[in-house]
Amino acid sequence: MATALPVCYHGAISMKQCEDLLGAKHKDGAYLIRDSETIQGAMCLCVYKQRVVYTYRLMQTHTGHYMLMTAGHVKETFFKTLDDLIRHFKKRNQGLAMHLRHSVKRKTAMLITLPRAPQPPQPPAPPNEGDDDDYENVPSSDYVEVLPP
Secondary structure (H helix, E strand, O other), X not given: OOOOOOOOEOOXXXXXXXXXXXXXXXXXXXXXXXXXXXXXXOEEEEEEEOOEEEEEEEEEOOOOOEEEOOOOOOOOOEEOOHHHHHHHHOOOOOOOOOOOOEEOOOOOOOOOOOOOOOOOOOOOOOXXXXXXXXXXXXXXXXXXXXXXX
16 A cells, blocks of 8 residues: 655655745755656655755665665664654754754645556457448558557
8 A cells, every 4th residue: 555645745846946945935944855856766855954955865665665865874764654754854963954844845736647557458349331431442451540548
């Protein structure tokens, strides 16, 4: 069962849009999560502090857990959900430039489209009697049958 994404998740917004949203909040500890522009499948946790936006890369493991990419000397911590990760980094002194304080919520609901399973090919419909009369005496092999996707 999929878990809902937190309301601070803004999807595929640019770094500039992110900075504008956080700057408009103008509060130290304002944060949001967005999709990474450089690494497909990765996300960014962006935190505002003293008119600077700090960006931390979030990765999801093959088991579905989330982790914040850290420097070599900091122990990596794994979280079952993004909400767990946010809860953890709301505490002071967890390694961020500023602990998370003010969620910047997205204004609209997000429509997330999951990939659909491929549909088996459908057999062509049998030709109707008398259809040949509608065409200009062209052999039927010259026509291409178009099926809906």
